[in-house]
Amino acid sequence: MRMTHQREIILQELKMAKDHPTADELFQRVRKHLPKISLGTVYRNLEILAEAQTIQKIEVGGRQKRFDGNPMPHYHVRCVQCGRVDDVPVGRIKALDSMALKPHGYKILDHHLEFTGICPACQEKGLLQHNKTLT
């Protein structure tokens, strides 16, 4: 795998991201450094980097795929209003995998736990909206 300038910036931008951007969100950020980069390049690199386990593709709900600069498995929380995804600072619960040994003869490989909720920014927005309604 060659370390092209584009790949370097994509990786750097994802690693520094505090959220878990979609391909398009990351494209917008990378574009500020590389105005000529194309969305296809971002998609291709995210795929390659995830394959190499340098980053991870997040396996959860929501319309679009999201990416995480941290390749270690961990849990996420997703805002049902704006789609934002953050880390949950709790380690993997190993006991969970054994729970699922029973069903239908599946060979269990992994599990994904995702919390859903309202992020601070959307809670704030909700309050403002509510206050407006009262006024």
Add this chain to the structure above:
Amino acid sequence: MRMTHQREIILQELKMAKDHPTADELFQRVRKHLPKISLGTVYRNLEILAEAQTIQKIEVGGRQKRFDGNPMPHYHVRCVQCGRVDDVPVGRIKALDSMALKPHGYKILDHHLEFTGICPACQEKGLLQHNKTLT
């Protein structure tokens, strides 16, 4: 909400399904009873029925959305090879929601736990493939 013939068949077909079909899979099954039905109608009805909590839209990984005739929350296992989704016969773990109270001021509403693995049919296919290689 009117109980149209289309809606009735869609619901019946989903309730009787042992798997958790995508909109298109369900469309193919419903088509056998109603050859003139359109995919758009299936999508619209699944949306309405999920809104009414008669069914549920499954919020997990994989490319396409899947639907479940059982509106009660429960966990699923997904085959990473063929995408098939089955139920995991284990009740909801209430303790999980409180785990996530810490992060970033999110207001937690729910959680989704998905196991990934290989379904019996794909395990079988894998073996056949392997035997073929050996021969």
Add this chain to the structure above:
DNA sequence: TTATTTGCAAAAACTTTGCTGATAA
């Protein structure tokens, strides 16, 4: 009767891919 729903087709949203010129090693 009439508000809701359907079928159809077009569009939207998201992602992948083929090709040609550019480039890292």
Add this chain to the structure above:
DNA sequence: TTATCAGCAAAGTTTTTGCAAATAA
């Protein structure tokens, strides 16, 4: 030098939507 990669644009996949005709209640 050359296998890999980028940019561009076209195409693929999945889901949503506008509209006129049909229909449940």
